[in-house]
Amino acid sequence: MSDPYASPVWHPFTQHGIEPQALSIRSAEGAWLESTDGQRVFDAISSWWVITHGHRHPKIVRAIQEQAEKLDQVVFAGFTHEPAESVARALIRVAPAGLSHVFFSDSGSTSVEVALKMALGYWRHRGKARSRILALEHAYHGDTVGTMSAGARGVFNAAYEPLLFDVGRIPFPTTGKKQATIDALHDACKQGDVAAFICEPLILGAGGMLIYDAATLAEMHRICASYGVLFIADEVMTGFGRTGTMFACEKASITPDIMCLAKGLTGGSLPLAATLCKPEIFEAHLSKDRGRMFFHSSSYTANPIACAAAVANLDIWRTEPVLLRVETLSQLQSQARSVISQDNRFQNVRQVGTILAFDVANVAGGYLADVALTLRSRCLGEGVLIRPLGSTIYVMPPYCTTENDLTHVYDVISNAVTEVCP
Numbered sequence: 466m467s468d469p470y471a472s473p474v475w476h477p478f479t480q481h482g483i484e485p486q487a488l489s490i491r492s493a494e495g496a497w498l499e500s501t502d503g504q505r506v507f508d509a510i511s512s513w514w515v516i517t518h519g520h521r522h523p524k525i526v527r528a529i530q531e532q533a534e535k536l537d538q539v540v541f542a543g544f545t546h547e548p549a550e551s552v553a554r555a556l557i558r559v560a561p562a563g564l565s566h567v568f569f570s571d572s573g574s575t576s577v578e579v580a581l582k583m584a585l586g587y588w589r590h591r592g593k594a595r596s597r598i599l600a601l602e603h604a605y606h607g608d609t610v611g612t613m614s615a616g617a618r619g620v621f622n623a624a625y626e627p628l629l630f631d632v633g634r635i636p637f638p639t640t641g642k643k644q645a646t647i648d649a650l651h652d653a654c655k656q657g658d659v660a661a662f663i664c665e666p667l668i669l670g671a672g673g674m675l676i677y678d679a680a681t682l683a684e685m686h687r688i689c690a691s692y693g694v695l696f697i698a699d700e701v702m703t704g705f706g707r708t709g710t711m712f713a714c715e716k717a718s719i720t721p722d723i724m725c726l727a728k729g730l731t732g733g734s735l736p737l738a739a740t741l742c743k744p745e746i747f748e749a750h751l752s753k754d755r756g757r758m759f760f761h762s763s764s765y766t767a768n769p770i771a772c773a774a775a776v777a778n779l780d781i782w783r784t785e786p787v788l789l790r791v792e793t794l795s796q797l798q799s800q801a802r803s804v805i806s807q808d809n810r811f812q813n814v815r816q817v818g819t820i821l822a823f824d825v826a827n828v829a830g831g832y833l834a835d836v837a838l839t840l841r842s843r844c845l846g847e848g849v850l851i852r853p854l855g856s857t858i859y860v861m862p863p864y865c866t867t868e869n870d871l872t873h874v875y876d877v878i879s880n881a882v883t884e885v886c887p
């Protein structure tokens with residue numbers, strides 16, 4: 466354990482009372498980080514799921530540099546700028562057809578807060594008493610009060626419970642028990658008071674890398690539509706290729722009413738988020754009455770430098786074979802899945818696109834399981850960054866990852882598991 470008072474910095478999701486001193490990183494290139502004392506570390510979690518193409522893609526770096534020379538920041542109410550206009554137009558072109566408006570914010574959490582507020586505003590301005598939110602069991606949508614409310618209750622938010630609002634909880638569509646999800650969603654929507662249903666399409670991330678199929682996603686969307694309940698797709702983690710398509714919703718051929726994007730929007734280089742919506746949601750707020758405007762902003766809404774990074778990212782998607790890289794990585798992960806599935810130290814081996822997850826067998830689970838910390842520190846010692854969710858190990862690397870890189874990652878994980886769980 467390190468001296469918790471060695472630095473004034475308080476780190477996120479970190480128990481300073483037991484965890485080692487944070488590793489200082491001085492540079493990054495592609496899928497690799499380099500520490501201040503020269504250790505190379507493979508970024509097997511894409512720096513908390515944000516880095517898509519790799520660190521410091523030259524086109525994104527150049528766009529940031531050029532934009533910083535021109536316009537650093539401007540208030541976004543009453544003003545606009547070309548980078549924001551370009552990102553919005555480019556997003557509408559690539560997003561599921563039917564989404565028409567883009568509201569910018571700064572993080573995945575704020576993109577979801579915006580989505581929830583849009584949904585409530587929509588119903589209020591239409592004069593309908595609908596304010597209930599539905600969400601999936603095990604969901605994670607962020608760490609602000611609204612997003613914690615939508616997220617599963619548990620260790621992440623137990624201390625803040627008195628601040629959280631009540632949300633209707635729909636059972637996770639476990640294989641073999643999908644009917645329970647469908648029935649619960651029908652029953653909840655039927656009550657007539659539901660404003661919106663929010664879900665992470667195809668895979669619940671922080672809730673344990675829990676996977677469900679596209680047919681169930683499509684069915685949940687169909688049920689919501691049949692009751693007029695707004696469908697919010699939280700694509701903060703899944704967006705920009707992680708599941709094999711640019712957006713996970715594509716796999717189910719659905720257009721959500723509201724879609725949340727963040728992490729990979731700038732290729733992971735700078736904080737920026739976007740909440741996309743259908744015309745009727747924008748139009749419910751459109752009026753001569755200033756009391757009906759959308760009451761949300763943050764100081765850095767649509768920061769021009771972050772928007773320039775997003776424009777460059779979307780340009781990379783348009784001009785480079787990104788989906789081919791995603792497919793290649795998915796195939797490499799699939800080979801790893803075959804090997805790990807044969808290994809009786811592991812169970813529940815699961816994959817969607819570029820994400821592979823599996824549980825260490827015969828150890829205590831739960832987010833706070835000691836095995837997570839021990840494995841993380843063993844692997845880091847061998848130059849691989851992972852952050853197991855309890856006993857669930859997952860690998861979600863950038864799309865520039867090579868076969869050799871992945872072989873190294875799984876060798877290191879395998880050795881660490883042998884040492885930690887003999």
Ligand SMILES: Cc1ncc(COP(=O)(O)O)c(C=O)c1O
Nearest residue numbers: 572573574605606607670701702
């Ligand atoms: C599905 C999902 N929604 C929202 C968030 C919150 O994003 P941020 O950490 O950028 O606030 C996350 C973060 O991991 C996420 O996975």
